[in-house]
Amino acid sequence: MSINQNIKPITTKVNEKGNLEIGGCDLIELADKYSTPLYVVDEATLRGIAREYKKAFSKLENVKMTFASKALMTSAIAKILSQEGFGFDVVSGGEIFTVKNAGVDMKNTTFNGNNKTPDEINMALELGVGRISVDNFLELALLNEMAKSKNIVQKILLRITPGIECHTHEYIQTGHLDSKFGFDLTQLDEAIELILDEYKNLELMGLHAHIGSQIFETQVYYDEIGVILKEIKRIKDKFNIELKEINAGGGLGVTYTDEDCPPSVETIANVIIDSIEKHCSEYNLKKPVLYIEPGRSIVATAGVSLYTVGSSKQVPNGRKYIAVDGGMADNPRPSMYGAKYYAQIANKKEENEMKKVTVAGRFCESGDILIKDIELNNPQEGDILCVYNTGAYGYSMSSNYNCVLKPAMVLVNSAQSDIIIKRQTYDQLIQNDVIPDRI
Numbered sequence: 001m002s003i004n005q006n007i008k009p010i011t012t013k014v015n016e017k018g019n020l021e022i023g024g025c026d027l028i029e030l031a032d033k034y035s036t037p038l039y040v041v042d043e044a045t046l047r048g049i050a051r052e053y054k055k056a057f058s059k060l061e062n063v064k065m066t067f068a069s070k071a072l073m074t075s076a077i078a079k080i081l082s083q084e085g086f087g088f089d090v091v092s093g094g095e096i097f098t099v100k101n102a103g104v105d106m107k108n109t110t111f112n113g114n115n116k117t118p119d120e121i122n123m124a125l126e127l128g129v130g131r132i133s134v135d136n137f138l139e140l141a142l143l144n145e146m147a148k149s150k151n152i153v154q155k156i157l158l159r160i161t162p163g164i165e166c167h168t169h170e171y172i173q174t175g176h177l178d179s180k181f182g183f184d185l186t187q188l189d190e191a192i193e194l195i196l197d198e199y200k201n202l203e204l205m206g207l208h209a210h211i212g213s214q215i216f217e218t219q220v221y222y223d224e225i226g227v228i229l230k231e232i233k234r235i236k237d238k239f240n241i242e243l244k245e246i247n248a249g250g251g252l253g254v255t256y257t258d259e260d261c262p263p264s265v266e267t268i269a270n271v272i273i274d275s276i277e278k279h280c281s282e283y284n285l286k287k288p289v290l291y292i293e294p295g296r297s298i299v300a301t302a303g304v305s306l307y308t309v310g311s312s313k314q315v316p317n318g319r320k321y322i323a324v325d326g327g328m329a330d331n332p333r334p335s336m337y338g339a340k341y342y343a344q345i346a347n348k349k350e351e352n353e354m355k356k357v358t359v360a361g362r363f364c365e366s367g368d369i370l371i372k373d374i375e376l377n378n379p380q381e382g383d384i385l386c387v388y389n390t391g392a393y394g395y396s397m398s399s400n401y402n403c404v405l406k407p408a409m410v411l412v413n414s415a416q417s418d419i420i421i422k423r424q425t426y427d428q429l430i431q432n433d434v435i436p437d438r439i
């Protein structure tokens with residue numbers, strides 16, 4: 001089974017004390033040592049999925065794996081994925097800075113985004129980001145001008161909207177025509193003319209598309225590659241240039257609950273490879289360098305969140321709520337997207353007292369519900385709740401809502417645990433606050 005098809009990290013088990021264990025570490029001991037809420041990342045799961053990706057795409061001669069940093073960017077995660085041979089999709093100065101800080105070779109990064117600021121573009125050029133995926137005409141002009149002033153010829157891709165709809169949450173669909181991202185196919189030729197005729201400090205390497213996130217269908221990837229290669233063929237015929245690179249984006253889904261059935265990494269890889277082979281032979285093109293940029297499927301399953309159960313409330317003739325010490329600030333996905341998660345009480349082995357409860361967060365909003373109607377093993381105050389599959393878009397989308405401190409993150413492997421993000425402190429919370437003298 002592919003790791004993205006698992007709900008739990010691959011090292012999860014119940015130990016002799018009857019507690020859940022991940023990466024050889026007892027989750028109750030982790031909660032004691034580091035306090036809760038706590039993000040836990042299993043290194044074996046993370047490296048395991050990275051290796052699955054490499055293996056699945058190894059049939060292609062020329063493929064570049066990049067990790068979509070937006071799913072989880074910390075210096076240690078960047079270092080691990082870089083060791084596994086991944087480059088990085090970065091979308092902000094902050095992601096560029098973090099990746100650089102982790103010692104990543106900036107040639108292996110692609111800078112994406114629909115409204116990159118001049119400062120960020122400047123930073124990307126100064127640090128030698130490998131590819132910039134240009135999203136629109138304004139950026140094209142600005143980037144050329146800035147590259148010219150630095151005497152650089154920047155390698156770029158053009159981000160296109162391939163017009164492919166996938167059946168995922170509306171907020172995370174990106175490839176359909178009415179999207180804020182990328183050039184519409186009808187605008188592509190104008191962009192290419194500008195690059196060829198005027199923008200001499202840009203070197204067009206290829207095309208980039210991304211169709212959405214948490215995708216379970218395979219056909220959409222086949223079609224996406226088909227659209228990109230059809231454009232490359234058209235561009236070859238019209239402009240007499242054969243673009244050498246394609247970037248298929250990310251998007252592969254993961255298994256948050258039993259209801260989710262994403263394809264395996266191998267299946268997706270085979271669909272993409274088949275589509276490249278079929279369309280390259282149909283259009284008589286050389287096989288391009290393929291970039292992929294998965295985010296969620298690399299880090300989601302490796303991560304869990306630990307919480308301590310606090311107060312509870314039985315609504316007369318209604319739901320039983322149990323509240324935990326975290327919620328929408330450390331994992332906004334349930335309240336933003338209606339995302340579902342699976343969880344277990346980490347300190348109770350026997351599943352003989354299963355109770356249907358709703359797990360509420362501690363933030364001051366009725367919508368702060370982490371899991372609606374889940375069977376848990378008789379949850380009581382002081383128990384440790386382990387929510388699975390929180391490695392992607394949890395910490396990276398976290399906030400300080402209600403001035404609650406951001407949790408720590410630990411990396412576990414072979415019974416060892418190491419802090420990779422320290423718990424925020426109250427001093428850090430107000431470190432940028434200024435009280436002007438005049439008030």
Ligand code: LLP
Nearest residue numbers: 068210213214250251252293294295296393
């Ligand atoms: N490449 C591009 C250009 C993207 O926009 C994205 C995600 C990815 C790659 C990585 O996609 P992934 O493999 O992670 O699906 N916050 C939302 C997800 C937003 C995804 C945005 N773009 C969530 O929590 O579901």
